[in-house]
Amino acid sequence: MMRIGHKIKGIKWRSRWLVLALIFLWSMGLGWALSTLHAPANSLTFTKSVDPVPEKHQFGEELYRETCGSCHIALPPAVMPAQTWADLLQDSQHYGVNVRPLLDPGRRLVWNYMQTFSRPLLKDEATPYRLRTSRFFKALHPQVKFTEPIHPDGCISCHPSAKDFNFRPVSPEWQ
Numbered sequence: 786m787m788r789i790g791h792k793i794k795g796i797k798w799r800s801r802w803l804v805l806a807l808i809f810l811w812s813m814g815l816g817w818a819l820s821t822l823h824a825p826a827n828s829l830t831f832t833k834s835v836d837p838v839p840e841k842h843q844f845g846e847e848l849y850r851e852t853c854g855s856c857h858i859a860l861p862p863a864v865m866p867a868q869t870w871a872d873l874l875q876d877s878q879h880y881g882v883n884v885r886p887l888l889d890p891g892r893r894l895v896w897n898y899m900q901t902f903s904r905p906l907l908k909d910e911a912t913p914y915r916l917r918t919s920r921f922f923k924a925l926h927p928q929v930k931f932t933e934p935i936h937p938d939g940c941i942s943c944h945p946s947a948k949d950f951n952f953r954p955v956s957p958e959w960q
Contacts, residue, residue, distance in 0.1 A: 861952055
């Protein structure tokens with residue numbers, strides 16, 4: 786009788802471990818499947834943006850790129866401080882060109898995106914409105930000596946994918 790009871794206990798013990806292992810594997814598989822279904826394929830990728838953009842800011846980014854990118858290359862928010870973007874979003878005089886400012890709710894969506902991905906000004910720093918005066922732009926280009934005036938459309942000479950809002954790849958001379 787002891788042997789039969791011993792085997793039954795051993796079988797029960799192994800069965801418990803097997804059940805626990807199966808539950809663990811099932812949970813891992815289910816978690817992986819849900820994570821791939823829940824998050825859109827482009828929700829946190831670098832393919833179309835300098836920074837990964839969470840889903841809640843993707844429409845603001847898209848609206849910014851369509852609106853501003855229709856006239857010139859849309860710049861990543863990180864090259865200017867938040868105050869610059871706030872002023873530009875409200876001003877109808879855009880570098881000497883009369884533009885129709887965005888209206889809410891689109892303006893709010895773009896502002897939320899720009900504010901999230903731009904940087905703050907220092908305490909006594911003047912708000913820069915030109916790339917050449919932005920310390921952020923200079924910090925992102927530490928070894929670059931600009932021989933011509935800096936203009937957004939000139940970015941493509943060093944960043945061949947800039948028209949697609951992808952500033953990560955650089956031309957071979959900068960690699």
